[in-house]
Structure formats: C-alpha cells, structure tokens
Amino acid sequence: MTDAGFVIAAYAVILGGLGLYTLLLWRRLRAAPGNDDEAR
Amino acid sequence: MKTRILGFVALVTVVVVTVIGLFVVPPDANQGDAQRVMYPHVASAWLAYLSFGVTALCGIAWLWKRDLRFDAVALAGAEIGVIFTAFAIWGGMMWGRPIWGVFWQWEDPRLTTTALLLALYVGYLLFRRLTDDPERRATRAAVLGIVAAIDIPIVHFSVEWWRGLHQTATIAAPDRVLDPAAPMAFVGTLLGFVGAFTLTWLYLMIRRYQLARAEADREEAARVERIVSARTVEAAR
Amino acid sequence: MTELRAEARIALAIAHKDAIAELRGRHAMVSTLFFAAVVLLLFGFALGPDAARLAAAAPGLLWLAIVFAGILAVNRLHLLETDDDAFEQLALYPVARRAIYAGKALGGFAVMLLLGAVVLGAVGILFAVDIGSAWGPLLATVVLGAIGIAAVGTFYAGLTVRLRAREVMLPLLMLPVLAPLLLGAVKATAAALAGDPFGELGAWLQLLVAFDVIMVVAGAATYGYLLED
Numbered sequence: 001m002t003d004a005g006f007v008i009a010a011y012a013v014i015l016g017g018l019g020l021y022t023l024l025l026w027r028r029l030r031a032a033p034g035n036d037d038e039a040r
Numbered sequence: 041m042k043t044r045i046l047g048f049v050a051l052v053t054v055v056v057v058t059v060i061g062l063f064v065v066p067p068d069a070n071q072g073d074a075q076r077v078m079y080p081h082v083a084s085a086w087l088a089y090l091s092f093g094v095t096a097l098c099g100i101a102w103l104w105k106r107d108l109r110f111d112a113v114a115l116a117g118a119e120i121g122v123i124f125t126a127f128a129i130w131g132g133m134m135w136g137r138p139i140w141g142v143f144w145q146w147e148d149p150r151l152t153t154t155a156l157l158l159a160l161y162v163g164y165l166l167f168r169r170l171t172d173d174p175e176r177r178a179t180r181a182a183v184l185g186i187v188a189a190i191d192i193p194i195v196h197f198s199v200e201w202w203r204g205l206h207q208t209a210t211i212a213a214p215d216r217v218l219d220p221a222a223p224m225a226f227v228g229t230l231l232g233f234v235g236a237f238t239l240t241w242l243y244l245m246i247r248r249y250q251l252a253r254a255e256a257d258r259e260e261a262a263r264v265e266r267i268v269s270a271r272t273v274e275a276a277r
Numbered sequence: 278m279t280e281l282r283a284e285a286r287i288a289l290a291i292a293h294k295d296a297i298a299e300l301r302g303r304h305a306m307v308s309t310l311f312f313a314a315v316v317l318l319l320f321g322f323a324l325g326p327d328a329a330r331l332a333a334a335a336p337g338l339l340w341l342a343i344v345f346a347g348i349l350a351v352n353r354l355h356l357l358e359t360d361d362d363a364f365e366q367l368a369l370y371p372v373a374r375r376a377i378y379a380g381k382a383l384g385g386f387a388v389m390l391l392l393g394a395v396v397l398g399a400v401g402i403l404f405a406v407d408i409g410s411a412w413g414p415l416l417a418t419v420v421l422g423a424i425g426i427a428a429v430g431t432f433y434a435g436l437t438v439r440l441r442a443r444e445v446m447l448p449l450l451m452l453p454v455l456a457p458l459l460l461g462a463v464k465a466t467a468a469a470l471a472g473d474p475f476g477e478l479g480a481w482l483q484l485l486v487a488f489d490v491i492m493v494v495a496g497a498a499t500y501g502y503l504l505e506d
Binding site: 003004006007009010011013014015017018021022025026028029032 | 047054058061062072073074076077080081084123126127130131134135137138240243244247248250251254255258
Binding site for chain 2: 432436437440441442446449450452453454456457460461464480481484487488491495496499502503505
C-alpha cells in the first residue's frame with residue numbers, strides 16, 4: 001500500500017467512526033424519552 | 041437547540057480541516073504524505089486524555105457531592121475517551137507502517153501508553169455494567185477511574201525510561217509535529233484539527249450525557265414501578 | 278501518635294487473622310505455588326528447548342509467573358471474606374479504613390513475598406540462571422514487586438469482591454495497572470543478573486519504589502469507599 005493508502009485509511013476510520021458514533025447516539029436518544037436538557 | 045448549532049459548527053470545522061490536512065497543507069520534507077496522519081492522530085490523543093481527565097474529576101466530584109449527574113458525565117467521558125483512544129492508536133499504526141515499516145513499535149512511549157489507556161478504560165466500562173444500583177455503581181466507578189488516572193503518568197514515564205535506556209535515537213518520533221521549530225503550516229493545521237475535534241468532542245459529550253440521564257431516569261422509573269407494584273400486591277392481601 | 282499505633286495494631290491483627298485462616302483453611306497457599314510452577318513449565322515448553330533463549334527470557338518469565346499466580350493469591354485472600362459475609366462485618370467495625378486496607382495488603386504482601394522467593398528459586402533451576410550471584414538486588418526487586426502487587430491487588434480485590442464475573446474482572450482490571458511494575462521488575466531483574474552493565478538497576482528500583490508508594494497511598498485513601506456499600 002502506498003503512503004496515500006495509509007493516510008486514507010487513517011482519515012476514513014477516524015472520521016467515519018465519529019460519524020457512526022454520532023448516528024448511534026442519535027438513534028439511542030430518540031428511543032429514550034426526551035428530557036428538558038435539550039431546551040438549553 | 042444550542043447543541044444542534046454546536047454540532048453543525050463542529051461538522052463544518054471538521055470538514056474544513058480535513059480538506060486542509062489532506063490537500064492544502066504541504067507534505068513533510070522527510071516523512072512525506074504520511075505526516076498528514078499526525079493531525080487527526082495527535083488531536084484524537086489529546087481528546088482521549090481530556091476525556092479520561094474529565095472521568096476522573098467527575099468521579100471525585102461524585103464522591104464529594106453525591107450528585108448522580110457527575111456520574112453521567114464520567115460515563116460519557118469514559119465511553120468517548122475509549123473511542124478517541126482507539127482512533128489515536130489506529131492513527132499511530134497508520135503513521136507507523138509507512139515511517140517505521142512496522143505497525144507497532146514498543147519503544148514509542150505514546151503508543152504503548154495509549155494502548156494501556158485503552159485497556160484501563162475498556163475495563164472501566166465493562167466494570168460499570170456489573171453493578172445495578174446507581175449509587176453503588178457510581179462510587180465503585182469513581183474509585184476505579186481515579187486509580188486508572190493515577191496510573192497513566194506512571195506508565196508514560198516508565199515507558200520513556202524504557203526507551204531512553206535503550207538509546208535508539210534512530211526511531212523517528214511522532215513528536216515532530218509538536219516540535220517548536222516546525223513550520224507554521226503544520227502547527228496551524230494541527231491546531232485546527234485539535235479545535236475541530238474538541239468541538240466535536242463537546243457535542244458528543246453533551247449528547248452522551250443526555251442519553252445517560254435519560255437512561256438513568258428510565259432505570260429509576262422502573263425501580264419505582266417495581267416497588268409500587270410490590271406494595272399493591274401487599275395491600276391486596 | 279497512639280491513634281497510629283492503634284491502627285497499626287488493627288492492621289496487624291487483620292493480617293494475622295488472614296494468615297491463620299490461610300494456614301488452617303481449605304484455601305491453601307500450596308495450590309498457588311503449584312500453579313506458578315505449572316506456568317513456568319509451560320513457558321519452558323513454549324519457548325524452549327534452547328537454553329540460551331530461556332535464560333535471556335528468564336526475567337520476563339519470572340515476573341509473568343509471579344503476576345499470574347499473584348492474581349490467584351489476591352483473589353483468594355478476599356474470598357475468605359465473602360464466605361460468611363465477613364467483608365460486611367469488617368466494614369461495620371469503627372476502625373480507620375486505611376487500617377483495614379493495610380492489614381489486608383500486609384497479608385497479601387506476605388503471600389506475594391513467599392511466592393516471589395519460591396518462583397525465583399524455580400526459575401534459577403529451570404532456566405539455568407545464576408541467582409546466587411546477584412541475590413541482594415534480586416531480593417530487593419522481589420520485595421518491591423511484592424509490595425506493588427499486594428497494594429494493587431488488595432484494592433482491586435476489594436473493588437470486585439461482590440461482583441458477577443469476578444474471576445475475569447479482577448485480572449482484567451489489575452493487569453493494565455501493573456504494567457509499569459512488570460516493566461520495572463523485569464528490567465531490574467535483568468540488570469541484576471547481568472551485573473548491571475549500564476548502571477540502570479538503580480533507576481528501575483526507583484521506579485518500583487515510586488509505583489509502590491503511589492499505589493499504597495491511593496489504595497489506602499480509597500479503600501473506605503469500597504467498604505461503604
């Protein structure tokens with residue numbers, strides 16, 4: 001794998017991982033009853 | 041609403057710094073394009089340490105004030121910390137392979153310390169799941185988090201000694217990005233990543249905290265439910 | 278000052294109680310020692326038969342065996358408490374928490390010291406290492422390592438004493454924390470056996486001392502919270 005490949009792999013996993021985790025949190029928050037902290 | 045704005049701003053800044061890191065900032069004279077991995081790698085490591093610091097401090101706060109909201113923040117910090125730690129290790133490996141020729145280097149104090157950090161806090165998260173009573177869980181977790189945080193500097197120093205006494209200065213250090221003599225473009229990009237990731241971190245912490253509180257409320261409601269139904273059965277007799 | 282002496286007496290009493298129970302009871306020390314011996318044998322099978330390679334690996338194998346057997350020993354010391362809910366009763370005594378911690382850690386230290394000495398001897402025999410030549414620094418390393426493992430082990434055993442899945446949680450939590458101790462002990466052992474060619478023995482022993490001090494203080498300070506449930 002060229003250097004570029006490692007760079008892509010690094011960025012893809014890190015940014016993709018952040019995105020996935022965010023989505024996961026959104027789904028779990030929707031499933032749980034809403035709370036008033038949201039208003040702040 | 042404010043959280044949503046924060047999330048949007050975080051997203052925008054992440055996109056911007058990613059473009060800069062991948063395409064705008066020039067490659068390093070020695071390390072070439074592989075150096076670009078350093079930006080998200082270092083930023084992730086910084087946030088991992090920040091997260092675990094938050095967990096330890098909130099543990100102390102719980103032991104002192106006995107407010108379960110501190111425990112919720114501690115949990116958020118540990119979970120998000122584990123994620124950023126995993127990113128930091130992954131980044132370290134993706135940088136290491138082109139530069140060192142291997143994915144892992146035992147004498148790099150940051151990499152080894154970060155691996156142990158991962159082990160400590162995965163243990164923390166697993167440990168939390170084994171206690172059901174919220175207050176007991178918060179106390180045990182707080183104590184665990186404090187001792188884990190104390191261990192980190194010890195690990196770091198011991199690995200540095202390990203490397204130092206071996207005198208293999210030929211190992212390229214990832215530190216180069218933090219070198220004060222580094223060109224402004226590198227430093228600027230790194231700071232940009234740290235800023236963008238910190239905003240993201242803040243957003244995730246708030247959301248994870250909200251989730252923890254929502255789940256705590258649900259647990260509490262279920263417990264009250266059980267007590268009430270038990271009492272109803274009692275009264276009916 | 279008399280308060281300190283009273284605490285010390287309590288700590289010794291607890292350590293004494295654990296020692297008697299250990300000697301008398303079903304929870305015998307022998308099984309732990311035997312486990313360590315089996316571990317060493319397996320290391321021999323895994324890394325042998327080249328004597329030179331085993332001798333070079335001996336410091337690491339020594340401390341791995343001590344740490345693994347140590348986890349069993351520490352686990353057992355607190356098992357004594359879960360039988361008959363002795364742990365809860367211990368918590369009811371109006372006594373400084375750190376005295377209880379000191380007592381249990383002292384008992385753990387005694388066990389670890391014995392374990393370390395025996396395993397050291399076994400390693401000398403099995404892996405053809407001359408422990409007699411450096412017995413002073415080797416003994417110091419074993420003592421410091423025993424203190425560290427006892428301090429950390431007592432804390433984590435107290436943390437996991439009434440948990441489901443305790444058997445796997447205790448090592449899972451303890452081992453990462455012990456990494457610096459393992460590193461320091463192995464390096465010190467290797468330096469001692471080689472005659473300390475680079476003069477690094479002192480540095481590694483210092484690391485062990487620092488680790489021990491920090492962990493004992495942290496354990497004593499937080500043990501009270503573990504008893505409060």
